[in-house]
Amino acid sequence: MRKKASILGVRRSYIKKAIVGYLFISPFLVGFIFLFLGTLLQTFEFSRSFMSVGPDGYVLTPVGWDNFRRLFFVDPDFAFELVRAVFGMLPEVAMIIIFSFFTATLINQKFMGRSLARAVLFLPIILTSGVVLALEMNDAMLLYLSDVSGQAMALDGDSMRLLNSIDNMLGNLFITVGNFTIDPAFMIVMAIDNIYDIIIASGVQILVFLAGLQSIPPSLYEASTVEGATGWENFWKITFPMISPLVLVNVVYTIIDSFTRPTNEVMGIIHSMAFGQLDFGGSSAAALVYFLLVILALGIVVGLLSRWVFYYD
Amino acid sequence: MIRRFIESKHTKAVPFKIIRAVLVIGICFMVLFPMFVRLTVSLMDESDLYDPTILYIPSNFTLNNYRMALDGLNYWESLRNSTLLAVATSILTLIACSLVAYGFARFQFPLKRFLFFMVVLMIVIPPQTVMLSQFMFFRYFDFGGFLPFITRDGSRHINLINTFWPFVIMSSTVTGLKNGLFVYILRQHFRSIPKELEEAAYIDGCGYLKTFATIVIPASVPMLTTVFLFSFAWMWTDNYYSSLFLTAPRILSSALGSLAANLWHTYVNTGLGQMTFITPGFSSIVNNAGIFLVILPLFVLYLFAQRAFVEGVERSGIVG
Numbered sequence: 001m002r003k004k005a006s007i008l009g010v011r012r013s014y015i016k017k018a019i020v021g022y023l024f025i026s027p028f029l030v031g032f033i034f035l036f037l038g039t040l041l042q043t044f045e046f047s048r049s050f051m052s053v054g055p056d057g058y059v060l061t062p063v064g065w066d067n068f069r070r071l072f073f074v075d076p077d078f079a080f081e082l083v084r085a086v087f088g089m090l091p092e093v094a095m096i097i098i099f100s101f102f103t104a105t106l107i108n109q110k111f112m113g114r115s116l117a118r119a120v121l122f123l124p125i126i127l128t129s130g131v132v133l134a135l136e137m138n139d140a141m142l143l144y145l146s147d148v149s150g151q152a153m154a155l156d157g158d159s160m161r162l163l164n165s166i167d168n169m170l171g172n173l174f175i176t177v178g179n180f181t182i183d184p185a186f187m188i189v190m191a192i193d194n195i196y197d198i199i200i201a202s203g204v205q206i207l208v209f210l211a212g213l214q215s216i217p218p219s220l221y222e223a224s225t226v227e228g229a230t231g232w233e234n235f236w237k238i239t240f241p242m243i244s245p246l247v248l249v250n251v252v253y254t255i256i257d258s259f260t261r262p263t264n265e266v267m268g269i270i271h272s273m274a275f276g277q278l279d280f281g282g283s284s285a286a287a288l289v290y291f292l293l294v295i296l297a298l299g300i301v302v303g304l305l306s307r308w309v310f311y312y313d
Numbered sequence: 314m315i316r317r318f319i320e321s322k323h324t325k326a327v328p329f330k331i332i333r334a335v336l337v338i339g340i341c342f343m344v345l346f347p348m349f350v351r352l353t354v355s356l357m358d359e360s361d362l363y364d365p366t367i368l369y370i371p372s373n374f375t376l377n378n379y380r381m382a383l384d385g386l387n388y389w390e391s392l393r394n395s396t397l398l399a400v401a402t403s404i405l406t407l408i409a410c411s412l413v414a415y416g417f418a419r420f421q422f423p424l425k426r427f428l429f430f431m432v433v434l435m436i437v438i439p440p441q442t443v444m445l446s447q448f449m450f451f452r453y454f455d456f457g458g459f460l461p462f463i464t465r466d467g468s469r470h471i472n473l474i475n476t477f478w479p480f481v482i483m484s485s486t487v488t489g490l491k492n493g494l495f496v497y498i499l500r501q502h503f504r505s506i507p508k509e510l511e512e513a514a515y516i517d518g519c520g521y522l523k524t525f526a527t528i529v530i531p532a533s534v535p536m537l538t539t540v541f542l543f544s545f546a547w548m549w550t551d552n553y554y555s556s557l558f559l560t561a562p563r564i565l566s567s568a569l570g571s572l573a574a575n576l577w578h579t580y581v582n583t584g585l586g587q588m589t590f591i592t593p594g595f596s597s598i599v600n601n602a603g604i605f606l607v608i609l610p611l612f613v614l615y616l617f618a619q620r621a622f623v624e625g626v627e628r629s630g631i632v633g
Contacts, residue, residue, distance in 0.1 A: 024416025
């Protein structure tokens with residue numbers, strides 16, 4: 001009798017907590033139901049139809065899975081670009097995460113001009129956003145003048161020599177996956193060549209890591225230093241576990257950013273399908289396939305990473 | 314013991330300090346150099362741009378571009394509108410996102426995993442994909458079907474285009490610009506805060522919302538500041554939603570997007586000279602001047618917000 005009452009009590013407190021949880025997330029629920037779910041379903045509907053735009057709105061003709069079939073069996077570029085997007089994303093994400101964590105620890109320390117350095121590292125966020133980015137991409141004069149990192153994506157003479165000497169020292173370390181060859185030395189040289197792009201793409205990650213480092217209670221370090229821990233031990237036993245949830249969110253954001261930024265080739269295909277060829281059905285299908293791929297990539301990475309992420313709950 | 318440790322650290326640190334200085338200056342240089350080029354371009358006369366002997370230092374130094382940009386942006390009025398919009402939306406975003414993130418971080422409820430998956434999905438799907446239906450939603454806004462009961466004349470829908478309401482509604486329902494990301498960041502952050510203080514507060518009879526406001530929020534100042542700054546900066550420069558929902562109220566981002574074209578129109582209409590098309594040089598010099606005018610307030614805001622970082626560290630000492 002008594003046991004039953006306690007089970008009921010536990011049950012009641014669970015239900016109460018669940019209701020409170022729903023109340024906390026209620027702003028999201030409202031937005032999700034009214035503003036997001038509908039558009040998602042609409043995109044799915046578009047992807048299974050042929051859309052013709054007339055003088056009085058658009059007309060949808062259902063075509064089943066035709067748009068999807070066309071993407072994979074007729075379109076020569078789409079599948080290839082999908083695979084290329086994945087292989088381009090992997091090294092980029094690794095480099096951005098390492099660089100941004102490194103930079104965040106750097107500007108978290110106390111030194112003269114620290115506030116200025118932090119403010120400068122806030123600039124990439126402004127420079128890659130909205131209207132500023134749009135203007136920069138259209139400004140031919142400026143692109144010509146501020147070409148600081150040499151030719152994008154193509155190695156210049158010096159970098160080529162550096163690559164050759166690394167290859168001579170270490171031998172050619174190739175990793176071959178299907179038709180794609182990954183050369184770590186080439187990736188490192190490429191990273192040095194594209195350092196500007198990496199810095200510009202790490203703005204958000206640097207600030208998130210910085211705020212994470214700031215949120216670690218100083219008392220933890222004080223206690224462990226008194227116990228005789230070295231800086232190295234402090235880093236691996238305190239800083240790293242405390243920051244690990246933010247590593248996860250930064251990895252997720254970097255992957256999404258790499259896949260969906262306007263300069264991404266697949267995004268370009270999706271956009272030109274809709275507004276160049278006026279093939280809205282095909283474009284919606286391509287977008288859905290692409291987002292599914294992004295979700296799949298996220299799922300794999302999150303699954304691998306969440307093992308060593310430390311939470312207090 | 315501690316004193317000796319600190320002292321030894323200080324003496325050892327000189328080479329380290331030099332390496333650190335080189336790295337920090339190097340990274341900052343990479344970011345600042347293109348900005349420096351922008352600055353020089355914005356101070357040039359158009360003829361300087363076409364002169365191959367001129368690099369970085371304008372021979373016809375002029376502030377005329379800034380004068381034109383101030384006019385063309387309708388700067389002070391747009392600045393006021395932009396500030397109003399960005400402050401309102403980022404405060405609402407911050408409140409809504411932190412509540413939702415806390416709900417996901419600390420409570421167990423049915424469908425939680427699925428709903429959080431939807432939050433991530435909202436980051437994945439770029440706003441361009443849902444453009445049309447969002448526009449329609451606010452063009453024929455019906456309050457979820459409740460509108461006839463609220464308005465006096467019983468109209469079925471109202472037009473919210475060209476008001477700030479779409480922004481207010483979206484930022485308070487976590488559907489605004491990159492709000493999914495903010496929820497994710499804050500959820501991860503809340504999950505990394507020790508739980509003990511909250512539990513102690515519950516035992517003392519403190520309610521959920523009050524515990525959140527008095528225990529969790531003060532321990533999260535750096536992260537909340539960061540999210541606020543992201544939200545503010547992205548709203549400030551946003552040209553996507555502002556071109557979708559606003560045509561009449563002028564804000565800085567949309568004014569900057571059409572700056573060169575606007576100036577060209579006034580130039581031609583007032584008969585100041587012949588310019589048959591917008592030359593790339595002209596659009597470059599006025600746009601760069603405009604960009605500086607637009608991002609300057611953001612930069613100042615960031616310098617002020619840094620104080621919150623420092624205070625946050627001091628306050629977070631109460632946790633743990």
